[in-house]
């Protein structure tokens with residue numbers, strides 16, 4: 001079977017949940033035995049989201065191969081259970097970057113370089129390349145932005161051409177749109193959808209299926225009206241009603257027949273029914289928890305929950321395994337002080353100190369670590385959270401006054417977190433982060449080894465600073481357990497402390513690897529430890 005391409009565009013407004021629809025469709029097709037991958041095309045000019053402010057763009061999702069990508073790739077991985085790579089996220093910046101590089105190298109042989117055909121050819125080659133990689137049955141291509149945006153035009157044009165290039169029978173166009181409910185009129189309105197479909201028609205792409213986001217169910221009359229005015233069959237009008245949990249969306253799409261319409265239209269040969277047994281078990285578990293626990297997420301971007309989306313999802317996955325609902329209490333790190341810490345964190349079953357960059361909120365994070373350590377509250381420190389745990393240990397257990405990370409105090413007398421000597425030259429040339437998958441050897445009989453049940457693991461990284469090897473032996477003698485070390489560069493990856501219900505800090509980002517079908521072992525153990533803590537109220 002030749003690779004089939006499904007293009008998913010969005011109309012009317014942003015934030016309709018295109019990523020979740022793509023991931024849900026991917027899940028349904030994968031559950032019928034097909035090999036599926038999903039690609040996100042982002043119309044912005046940044047080469048990747050790595051340099052964007054988390055308030056602006058949410059979390060930066062890092063892949064195995066160290067690409068800094070859009071957070072939708074996290075949804076794809078969590079739903080499909082497969083790894084994505086640099087190839088799964090393309091931005092306008094990257095396309096132009098490569099086209100201009102080729103032009104400078106004389107690769108266009110003196111031609112005038114233009115949006116059509118050079119930019120559109122570059123876009124198409126990225127889509128086709130992903131299809132050819134790993135023999136995919138299906139590539140779902142999510143086109144970011146909203147139809148009608150100027151910057152989205154080359155992408156839609158590239159999709160239009162691709163339909164011709166690979167054959168119409170091998171492609172499908174799905175358009176996600178909004179059907180608003182007007183309370184005053186007591187009616188669902190189809191006009192925005194009609195206009196959106198008209199706009200996409202004008203640029204040459206005809207939707208085969210319409211997925212209609214709505215707050216209330218669509219009756220047959222509305223479906224007929226949309227079908228008639230948008231040139232699709234009634235069965236091709238799929239309703240996507242607001243869901244309580246994103247993990248219910250695959251079942252909603254199954255009930256609406258999205259996958260059956262896709263299979264029919266593309267002539268796919270696959271299992272008659274999707275196997276969703278483990279998915280169902282997971283959804284049942286999150287819908288029927290036997291208790292609720294409160295986990296404090298201490299971070300500096302807490303007003304914008306998307307900045308921590310993989311952590312939030314990993315906690316949901318771990319909650320399902322432990323039959324409990326994890327309720328996240330968002331704690332702004334720069335508001336935590338030694339005076340108010342009990343008031344802010346006293347009712348929590350677990351404390352997670354989040355990753356981050358920059359000075360703001362550091363002292364609040366360190367106070368939070370101390371509270372977790374002294375009050376025996378399960379603690380999980382991720383990346384910067386782990387670095388804060390080391391600083392706290394140095395200051396309050398080792399008695400090293402003013403110990404710090406050189407990221408925040410370059411003159412500290414105890415630089416317990418620092419840039420390692422072999423990285424220092426790189427720092428001047430930029431592009432200095434340690435990104436992607438690295439190995440870590442675990443020390444037996446530690447919390448980490450207990451959780452993973454393995455002696456070697458691989459985890460994804462995104463950081464610059466490290467636990468300082470020059471001060472490490474002394475801290476180890478002082479009681480800091482170094483339970484995970486990268487064997488190639490001898491870098492500390494995991495720290496723990498003794499005589500505490502669960503206190504683990506990791507230099508990597510375990511949240512990026514948690515999947516619905518395979519929740520992350522450290523999150524599972526953290527939530528388990530938290531669920532054993534008794535709190536009043």
Ligand code: GLN
Nearest residue numbers: 355356383384463464465
């Ligand atoms: N700012 C820290 C570093 O660069 C931590 C980064 C992070 O939490 N992702 O090492």
